[in-house]
Amino acid sequence: MSEREPTVIARTVTRTVVPIILVTAIALLLRGHNLPGGGFIAGVLTVTAFALVYVIYGSDVVERDLVRVAPSFEREFPGAADVYGATFAAGLAVAAGSGLTAILLGHPFLTQGVVFVEHLPLYGELEVASAFAFDVGVYLVVVGALLTIISVVGAE
Amino acid sequence: MQPSAGVLFAALALPFLGAAVAPVVYRLLGERTAYVAAAIALTCFGLLATQYGAQGSVSLPWIPALGVSFTLYLDGLSLLIGFLASGVGVLVFTYSGGYMHGEPGQAKYYATMLAFMGAMLGVALAADLIALFLFWELTSVASYLLIGHYQREERSQYAARKSMLVTVAGGLFMLVGFLLLASVSGDALPAHTFTLIGTQGSMLANAAAMRHALEARGLFVPVLLLLGVGAAAKSAQVPLHIWLPDAMEAPTPVSAFLHSATMVKAGVYLVGRFRPLLLSEEWMLLFVALGLVTMTVTAILAVGATDIKELLAYSTASHLGLIVAGFGVSTVIGAETGVFHILNHAVFKATLFLVAGIVAHEAGTRAIEDLGGLRHDMPIVAGITTVAALGMAGVPPFNGFYSKELLFDATYEVAAHDGGLTWLLPAVAVFGSVFTFLYSIRFLSLFFGEKPEGLHAHRPPLSMLAPPLLLAVVAAAIGAVPQAAVDAIVGTAVQSTTVAAVHDVHVGLPTALTPPVLMSAVTIGLGGVAYPFYDRLHRGVRRLRAVSLVSPDWYYDALLAGANDASDLVPRHLHTGVLRTYAGALFAGVAVLVLAGYAAGAVVLPAATGLALSVPTILVLLVAVVGAVAVGRAPSHVAGVLTLSILGFMVAVFYVLAQAPDLALTQLVIETLVLVIFLLVLDKLPAFYGEGADRRVAVDAAVALAVGVTVALTVLLATGATPADPIFTFFLERGGVPAEHGRFLLDFGGGANVVNVILVDFRAFDTMGEISVVSMAALAVLTLLGMRERGESQ
Secondary structure: OOOOOOOHHHHHHHHHHHHHHHHHHHHHHHHOOOOOOOHHHHHHHHHHHHHHHHHHHOHHHHHHHHHOOOOHHHOOOOOOHHHHHHHHHHHHHHHHHHHHHHHHOOOOOOOOOEEEEEEEOOOEEEEEEOHHHHHHHHHHHHHHHHHHHHHHHHHO | OOOOHHHHHHHHHHHHHHHHHHHHHHHHHHHHHHHHHHHHHHHHHHHHHHOOOOOEEEEEEEEHHHOEEEEEEEOHHHHHHHHHHHHHHHHHHHHHHHHOOOOOOHHHHHHHHHHHHHHHHHHHHEOEHHHHHHHHHHHHHHHHHHHOOOOOOHHHHHHHHHHHHHHHHHHHHHHHHHHHHHHHHHHHOOOOOOEOOOOOOOOHHHHHHHHHHHHHOOOHHHHHHHHHHHHHHHOOOOOHHHHHHHHHHOOHHHHHHHHHHOHHHHHHHHHHHHHHHHOOHHHHHHHHHHHHHHHHHHHHHHHOOOEHHHHHHHHHHHHHHHHHHHHHOOOHHHHHHHHHHHHHHHHHHHHHHHHHHHHHHHHOOOEHHHOOOHHHOOHHHHHHHHHHHHHHHOOOOOHHHHHHHHHHHHHHHHHHHHOHHHHHHHHHHHHHHHHHHHHHHHHHOOOOOOOOOOOOOOOOOHHHHHHHHHHHHHHHHHHHOHHHHHHHHHHHHHHHHOOOOOOOOOOOOOOOOOHHHHHHHHHHHHHHHHHHHHHHHHHHHHHHHOOHHHOHHHHHHHHHHHHHHHHHHHHHHHOOOOHHHHHHHHHHHHHHHHHHHHHHOOOOOOOOOOOOOOHHHHHHHHHHHHHHHHHHHOOEHHHHHHHHHHHHHHHHHHHHHOOOHHHHHHHHHHHHHHHHHHHHHHHHOOOEOOOOOHHHHHHHHHHHHHHHHHHHHHHHHHHHOOOOOOOHHHHHHHHOOOOOOOOEEOOOOOOOOHHHHHHHHHOHHHHHHHHHHHHHHHHHHHHHHHOHHHOOOO
């Protein structure tokens, strides 16, 4: 990809920042229902982290160390595209599945509900929303699709 | 009596079912599929025969919620066409058993022929305009497939394409006419409808009201012309007759079925059906002129034919012109002419085409000058041809004479009534009939006279001999006792095409020497006198045809060549491979359409009521504007992307100031991602932009400005709209957690972030669609770009 080696500064900053970005993304995903955030924002932020690693370290590092797949020349898909493809397929399945669960319980497709779990040790009362499953589906789709595009275009 | 729904729908559905199973039947029975098909046609004929004398409509509810039902209507005229379609179908299928022996592609042939028969029955029985149009176009498609039966032959391809282009183009004109009629029906009838006939609220039941409404809107003549073009294209009227001679590339049974007895009759059927609705001075002018001109011109062209099927093709167009002219005359005799000749022409023309097929099959050639004296080898066929050809010529006591006599009667009456220029009508009718006589006798003379050297003809097999024999017997019967045929079927059919009530229709051999009888005598006399000079006439016509200026064929070919050349320009200018072309065309097109929509809708911009922005917001937006200007002036890609990011981040800050944190977060992450991705491709791009050509820069600036104006207007108009009952109140009420709640909560969103609740709960289905689209985009990138190297370059 890049003929110039990334500088030490770039590599060190990336190595420090990427985990923070990933944690922030997960946090945004979890709190999306009640505070600004949600599946789409979390997904894009996760992709940003991966994209940063792609740019600074190169696709080999991503495939070998992050996603843990065999090197490119042994595979029929460029980069880790099949793993990413599986990700967004899983996301679609989760999203559709969460909608179908509502049908199994006798409600229209994609009806969401909330359960209040009480008497928990630290939290007291916890509100668990079924919409979270749908949000996770959205998250996986965004991550998988955008990473597919980046890995394919980046491999050009 | 009311027709039976089951019978009519069965008669319509049976041929289509037969077409669907024809390939399987062919696999099992081989060439005997022909007789199965004939049995299907016979069943349809029988089903229709049980409904003889019935009149009325039947319907099948289709979409009850929209009040749409599939309606069929039966009366004399549709029964006549239905009998022709199924009756001639039986004979043609039987004939095909012998003719198509050893030919390739028979499974396709029988399937398409059966589908065509079903479509023709649909045209005859359809009660509303949409169904009529559907079946009409289905017959065009079936005709295309059948004409192109010998798929690899270039001439067949050319002929099939030509027939398709001409008839379908005509069909489109007709469709516009139908849509205009339907839109007018809203004014004239109790309810807007597409139903042509059969119910109380149909167009034909309220013909006078429809006519007033059409004239009030000034649409009468346009509708008349549009329907006329559609009918003319289908029925090969001048100058749209060019496809019919080329259609003779099809196997002869196809020519006998489609291009003489049934499909080309669809056009004149349309003329007959609409006659009660649109009969007027303009109608008479249009159709009498069209019909008589066609009758004469194509009769002259038939004299110039060198191939027996070519002669018969031009002759078909000529007789269809006769029918159209008959329907054009506004008196009842005109309607009688049209309907009776539909029957007569179908009977003798199908016979002659089948005979032509026999000649081609057994003598090996179709060239007129190579044939002669065939009666020695095929005496029965000679007898058949005598009956049919003399009927075509209009010689008493054969069937064609009576309908031609009615035409002479009709035109003479008009001329005697109106005088002046209308004396042209009977004159032209006689002139055309002379040529009709000439070519008919020429065809007959194939069987008489001397046999040329080297011509060997075999006897035809029974499967090929029986159908034309049966048709000739029918023709002779009609010729012998025409009144019986009229009482049986023609009389009721005429009632469908007239405005006034019809009293008894009388036909018979002439008993007194009236002017129409004189016209017939003059025709036969002149024909007999001119016949010895046939060869000279033939050569003269051929020389005339070679002049390209008067040949519609030349115009057709030139038009097609021009269209091909023009379409070569499109890839050169549109598919340049440069991103700017695609992006520019897309943006410019969208902007133009949206602005045109606003202009057409005469939208009113909300008035500016003052500045409601706080100072921080104004500052942020100013920085954004500065960023935008900087983008335009950036000298390199890096600078361009960075300044674009400034713009994006300023918009995000604006969202924060406007108290939309979710939107701000989304904007921020997207900007960041775009910036990071840009770094991926940074190395591959040139460091600095080049000098842009002034013209290109100006075009780019114009497109950018248009897009900007469009988006600004859209935002203003969208936010200025204030519906009476906005939905956001519902979302805000139901989005959060209510004060009192149990363990499970279903009716409320249960979240404090209303944007997220809308996305995953209230509008979850939309989000489902969006993530599907994102996945599809990723798949597209993966297959189009990523798998290129694998050689999947289809």
